[in-house]
Amino acid sequence: MTAADFAGTKTALALASSDVTMREAFVETVTAAMDTDPRIAVVTADISAGNFAEARSRHPERVVNVGIREQAMIGVAGGMALTGLRPVAHSYAPFLIERPFEQIKLDLGHQDVGAVLVSIGASYDDPVWGRTHQAPGDVALIDTLPGWTIHVPGHQDEVRALLSTALAGDDRVYLRLSTRRNSRAHSVEGFTAVRTGSKGVVVAVGPMLDSVLAATSTVDVTVLYAATVRPFDHAGLRAAVGSNANVVLVEPYLRGTSAHKVATALADVPHRLLALGVGREEEVRAYGTAEQHDVVHGLDTAGLHHSITHFLG
Amino acid sequence: MTQGILKRGWSELPDLFRRMSGDEKHEWAATSTLPALWTLYDRVLNVSPERVEDPDRDRFLLSKGHGPMAYYAVLAAKGFLDPSTLDDWTDYGSPLGQHPDRVLVPGVEIGAGSLGHGLALGVGQVLGLRAQGRTAPRVFVLVGDGEFDEGSNHEAIALAGRLGLDQLTVVAIDNGSASHGWPGGMASRFSVEGWDTVSVDGRDQEALYRAFTEAHPGRPRAVVAVIREEGAE
Numbered sequence: 276m277t278a279a280d281f282a283g284t285k286t287a288l289a290l291a292s293s294d295v296t297m298r299e300a301f302v303e304t305v306t307a308a309m310d311t312d313p314r315i316a317v318v319t320a321d322i323s324a325g326n327f328a329e330a331r332s333r334h335p336e337r338v339v340n341v342g343i344r345e346q347a348m349i350g351v352a353g354g355m356a357l358t359g360l361r362p363v364a365h366s367y368a369p370f371l372i373e374r375p376f377e378q379i380k381l382d383l384g385h386q387d388v389g390a391v392l393v394s395i396g397a398s399y400d401d402p403v404w405g406r407t408h409q410a411p412g413d414v415a416l417i418d419t420l421p422g423w424t425i426h427v428p429g430h431q432d433e434v435r436a437l438l439s440t441a442l443a444g445d446d447r448v449y450l451r452l453s454t455r456r457n458s459r460a461h462s463v464e465g466f467t468a469v470r471t472g473s474k475g476v477v478v479a480v481g482p483m484l485d486s487v488l489a490a491t492s493t494v495d496v497t498v499l500y501a502a503t504v505r506p507f508d509h510a511g512l513r514a515a516v517g518s519n520a521n522v523v524l525v526e527p528y529l530r531g532t533s534a535h536k537v538a539t540a541l542a543d544v545p546h547r548l549l550a551l552g553v554g555r556e557e558e559v560r561a562y563g564t565a566e567q568h569d570v571v572h573g574l575d576t577a578g579l580h581h582s583i584t585h586f587l588g
Numbered sequence: 589m590t591q592g593i594l595k596r597g598w599s600e601l602p603d604l605f606r607r608m609s610g611d612e613k614h615e616w617a618a619t620s621t622l623p624a625l626w627t628l629y630d631r632v633l634n635v636s637p638e639r640v641e642d643p644d645r646d647r648f649l650l651s652k653g654h655g656p657m658a659y660y661a662v663l664a665a666k667g668f669l670d671p672s673t674l675d676d677w678t679d680y681g682s683p684l685g686q687h688p689d690r691v692l693v694p695g696v697e698i699g700a701g702s703l704g705h706g707l708a709l710g711v712g713q714v715l716g717l718r719a720q721g722r723t724a725p726r727v728f729v730l731v732g733d734g735e736f737d738e739g740s741n742h743e744a745i746a747l748a749g750r751l752g753l754d755q756l757t758v759v760a761i762d763n764g765s766a767s768h769g770w771p772g773g774m775a776s777r778f779s780v781e782g783w784d785t786v787s788v789d790g791r792d793q794e795a796l797y798r799a800f801t802e803a804h805p806g807r808p809r810a811v812v813a814v815i816r817e818e819g820a821e
Contacts, residue, residue: 346708350707353709359643
């Protein structure tokens with residue numbers, strides 16, 4: 276598999292509506308920001324390197340493609356940050372987060388410097404590539420490290436907003452892009468109530484929102500939308516829950532990744548929690564479509580509806 | 589904290605060494621780096637306690653973070669550390685651990701310990717400096733021949749060679765500690781990737797000085813400092 280295999284892939288929806296993918300919004304936003312912020316640098320490991328050709332032509336010293344060397348990609352980003360730059364490192368999620376995980380821990384965190392890590396591929400955006408190209412554990416892994424902001428946008432316009440803020444900062448940010456997305460953008464500030472109800476609170480993270488809304492269209496629940504999961508909006512969840520609550524967490528990555536955050540937010544209130552997400556029990560050795568894998572993990576509309584209504588009783 | 593601290597010479601390093609107590613398991617490794625460290629800090633690097641934040645300073649990255657006694661002794665001799673800090677090193681609350689932490693020690697450029705991280709960080713520093721038009725500062729990365737086993741080094745070596753990063757110099761301490769060795773020597777691993785390489789006696793400070801200061805335009809340089817066991821030669 277080569278970098279070209281990933282280049283410029285658009286979903287059918289994007290082609291039909293002539294809008295852009297999250298990755299295209301990412302490339303456009305970074306390319307534009309580089310013109311006005313001399314701190315910003317891009318580090319790639321072949322994947323999407325061609326997408327930054329325009330940025331490279333204008334800022335050749337600040338766009339570095341290291342080849343297929345992901346450990347070096349993160350190390351180089353750390354070194355750049357040590358000199359005061361704002362590095363953006365990008366690859367497919369398993370190669371950005373899992374393969375160079377110790378570099379993320381040490382070359383960024385332990386050095387006390389920041390970077391913006393931007394992944395594509397998500398948990399199983401394109402299952403035809405198999406297990407090697409799936410990273411349902413990425414958010415849980417980053418969650419083991421202190422000081423990281425984690426964004427899981429559900430729409431390309433959210434990518435633009437989150438990225439603009441991230442590029443202007445100097446902290447450690449993980450931005451998880453996906454070809455899965457919602458029909459429209461929502462607020463990226465804390466947890467936002469998209470719908471209110473009385474039987475429980477469903478937290479829908481990023482691209483899960485539209486499926487959650489469809490699954491709960493006849494269910495009397497509050498639906499909170501979260502494009503940012505670290506920091507976790509403890510106060511927002513606590514306020515939505517009230518005095519005694521049923522809470523459902525729907526995350527597009529490893530099931531239960533944010534369960535400990537819910538426990539922290541609701542430490543003073545009796546509650547029940549149902550955590551939904553990508554299953555932990557077995558490796559799904561199947562290709563096909565992302566929608567077919569949603570069914571396996573119970574993340575399709577019918578599966579969500581069944582789990583949520585069963586939980587609420 | 590370093591203002592007014594007397595700077596000390598080579599002859600005073602043994603005393604600084606002795607202030608660090610405890611069962612240092614990497615003493616041999618520590619001493620193997622001392623001539624190179626001293627040569628860099630005494631004659632090559634444009635660093636001082638007054639300019640630890642100067643963006644145009646040279647950088648020294650101790651990638652092989654274990655056996656840091658020589659490093660701490662040199663930093664103390666050059667005024668980055670108060671020598672009294674050495675007395676209770678590795679105690680809770682001391683800034684000095686068995687692996688250096690850049691956040692805790694002024695003048696330490698990277699936190700190290702896990703092997704194979706310094707070279708890519710150094711490559712990134714050179715690229716970061718270059719992107720800001722800072723072509724004068726030099727970046728030195730010290731690695732060991734055992735550390736060289738880590739594949740991450742070879743990603744960085746290939747990259748630096750291809751990019752022709754002449755602001756970068758690697759000091760490779762070769763004391764024969766790699767389990768499976770490096771046939772043809774460590775230098776061959778750099779030269780095949782386009783580096784300018786030189787091998788010197790790792791205890792010969794004049795040879796080290798020349799190796800650190802000779803021009804190597806358009807190419808990174810690897811200085812392999814060969815350390816033979818005392819009494820073996």
